[in-house]
Amino acid sequence: MDNTEKKTISRKTLNKSFHHWFYGHLTVFSQEHMQTFGYLTSMLPIVEELYDNKEDQEKAMKTYTAFFNTEPQLGTVIVGVTASLEEARANHGNVDDTTINGLRAGLMGPIAGIGDSLVVGTLIPVILGIALGMSDGGSPLGAIFYIIVWNLLGYFGMRFAYFKGYELGDKAVGILVGAQGKAIRRAIATVGGMVVGGVAATWVTVKTSFKLTNSSGKAYLVLQDKLDSVYPGLLTALFIVACWWLMAKKNISPIKVMLILVVVALIGVLLGFFNPGLSY
Amino acid sequence: MTISWIQASILGIFASLSSMPGMAGSTIGNYTLGRPLVGGLVCGLVLGDLKTGIAAGVAMQLVYIALVTPGGTVSADLRAVSYIGIPLAMVAIHSQGLAATSTNAADLAKSMGTLVGTVGTVGTVLFYGTATMNLVWQHIGWRAVEKGDFKKLYAVDWGYPWISHFIFSFIPTLLMTHFGSSAVTALKTALPMDGIPMKTLFTVGALLPCVGIAILLKQIVDSPLDFIPFFVGFTFAASLHLNLVSVTVVSLIFAMIFYKLDMAISTNRQAVPSGTTSTIDDDEEDEDI
Numbered sequence: 001m002d003n004t005e006k007k008t009i010s011r012k013t014l015n016k017s018f019h020h021w022f023y024g025h026l027t028v029f030s031q032e033h034m035q036t037f038g039y040l041t042s043m044l045p046i047v048e049e050l051y052d053n054k055e056d057q058e059k060a061m062k063t064y065t066a067f068f069n070t071e072p073q074l075g076t077v078i079v080g081v082t083a084s085l086e087e088a089r090a091n092h093g094n095v096d097d098t099t100i101n102g103l104r105a106g107l108m109g110p111i112a113g114i115g116d117s118l119v120v121g122t123l124i125p126v127i128l129g130i131a132l133g134m135s136d137g138g139s140p141l142g143a144i145f146y147i148i149v150w151n152l153l154g155y156f157g158m159r160f161a162y163f164k165g166y167e168l169g170d171k172a173v174g175i176l177v178g179a180q181g182k183a184i185r186r187a188i189a190t191v192g193g194m195v196v197g198g199v200a201a202t203w204v205t206v207k208t209s210f211k212l213t214n215s216s217g218k219a220y221l222v223l224q225d226k227l228d229s230v231y232p233g234l235l236t237a238l239f240i241v242a243c244w245w246l247m248a249k250k251n252i253s254p255i256k257v258m259l260i261l262v263v264v265a266l267i268g269v270l271l272g273f274f275n276p277g278l279s280y
Numbered sequence: 281m282t283i284s285w286i287q288a289s290i291l292g293i294f295a296s297l298s299s300m301p302g303m304a305g306s307t308i309g310n311y312t313l314g315r316p317l318v319g320g321l322v323c324g325l326v327l328g329d330l331k332t333g334i335a336a337g338v339a340m341q342l343v344y345i346a347l348v349t350p351g352g353t354v355s356a357d358l359r360a361v362s363y364i365g366i367p368l369a370m371v372a373i374h375s376q377g378l379a380a381t382s383t384n385a386a387d388l389a390k391s392m393g394t395l396v397g398t399v400g401t402v403g404t405v406l407f408y409g410t411a412t413m414n415l416v417w418q419h420i421g422w423r424a425v426e427k428g429d430f431k432k433l434y435a436v437d438w439g440y441p442w443i444s445h446f447i448f449s450f451i452p453t454l455l456m457t458h459f460g461s462s463a464v465t466a467l468k469t470a471l472p473m474d475g476i477p478m479k480t481l482f483t484v485g486a487l488l489p490c491v492g493i494a495i496l497l498k499q500i501v502d503s504p505l506d507f508i509p510f511f512v513g514f515t516f517a518a519s520l521h522l523n524l525v526s527v528t529v530v531s532l533i534f535a536m537i538f539y540k541l542d543m544a545i546s547t548n549r550q551a552v553p554s555g556t557t558s559t560i561d562d563d564e565e566d567e568d569i
Contacts, residue, residue: 029301183542197513198527243494265483276482
């Protein structure tokens with residue numbers, strides 16, 4: 001083969017690959033292969049451009065049949081990185097199946113961790129929080145605000161991640177999982193932790209209606225007030241930590257934890273601990 | 281208020297677009313159209329009562345504010361909440377003659393949301409139904425990859441899943457919203473607001489966001505010390521009444537300090553961080569369902 005000319009992926013093909021990922025990363029989701037097919041459709045334009053003969057194309061595509069799942073927005077960076085690695089492989093660089101898949105497997109965990117606390121835990125609750133305030137009283141303004149802000153940030157953020165990943169190639173790995181990556185993750189986890197705490201205190205309210213009354217009907221112990229005087233939102237915080245403990249320490253699935261909460265709610269209502277005070 | 285076949289069909293299409301593995305992609309689908317706040321806008325426009333739609337959407341968004349799906353760990357799929365729960369809540373609010381923005385209307389909307397979406401497990405059934413049926417299309421995809429017929433991958437990823445959604449999003453939404461309006465009225469007689477089942481339902485609605493928050497915490501907290509940022513944020517909001525943007529701004533200074541500190545330590549040491557590999561393994565396990 002004649003290899004004097006260095007193969008590069010055209011801007012047009014990179015755009016195509018990005019849009020395939022932007023749209024299709026989860027469309028054919030199953031429990032067995034979550035984002036694998038999204039990845040395949042995203043790599044296909046690149047593989048087709050880099051390799052002329054069918055055999056090489058098939059060999060390259062086989063690489064991406066391995067299981068893939070991460071946080072889809074930030075995970076775009078991984079697709080960008082593999083695009084650059086595939087380009088290196090086509091130019092007979094020191095890259096093979098094992099390199100690419102080792103890198104994908106090594107990145108998808110940490111990226112999911114950062115992505116979940118950054119996108120799902122911080123960005124979306126903050127935009128939603130602002131939007132909810134704007135839509136108070138039935139105004140469509142908040143909903144429209146959310147649609148515009150989130151989609152602009154989502155689209156251009158993902159685009160940036162893709163092209164940054166392509167530009168950095170395997171250097172991205174050092175940034176994402178090396179010492180700097182560790183520092184970035186800790187910084188983001190701190191922001192994520194504090195915002196999640198703020199979200200919990202702002203939007204989650206667990207209140208007890210339990211009180212003790214004396215013979216004349218006057219309440220001498222209102223449990224909710226006592227708890228709040230110790231630490232505002234104490235009961236809410238306790239319930240959250242209990243849910244965390246069940247899931248993280250006892251390995252109980254979220255669905256089972258929800259069912260446990262249904263039982264807790266029923267018992268609480270029967271004992272008079274919970275009373276939402278409803279009426280038609 | 282009734283929901284016609286045409287209105288129900290439009291809601292069905294939105295349910296197909298907005299689910300967790302939805303046909304509009306996760307950015308536009310799940311994270312935009314799937315949010316109850318946006319669902320309220322869409323349902324309001326479709327049913328011709330914007331104000332009630334938004335009010336119901338806001339109420340339900342509060343229940344599901346943190347109940348998002350990190351790493352696919354929870355299958356509380358919001359398509360049922362946004363496009364079955366909200367329309368039915370709107371019908372219920374109308375049939376009770378409640379003012380759209382009243383507290384009672386919001387309470388009613390919340391109860392419908394928790395009932396249809398989670399306690400009724402409609403969302404869960406639809407989620408697993410879609411994901412399981414997608415296995416068929418993926419099987420076709422694997423055959424195509426083996427044969428080198430790669431163009432077929434586009435049909436597998438973008439085309440065939442519409443069939444899963446026709447069965448598990450469109451049809452259930454169509455039937456439940458169209459026929460649900462009479463059921464909503466029946467529900468009110470069967471389950472009075474001050475009865476034990478309704479009180480339990482509302483309490484569950486208040487407790488559910490705890491699970492969502494706890495799932496997010498599971499991603500962040502490895503040791504008890506990692507709880508500190510969470511409680512600092514919680515204190516800012518609960519005791520000092522800062523809003524979320526303010527909490528985020530304050531958190532940035534801590535993030536900056538930690539980053540500089542970690543970088544300074546690692547440049548001083550000039551050593552390979554030994555903990556890196558084990559952290560990666562832990563994170564990967566979280567990704568497996």
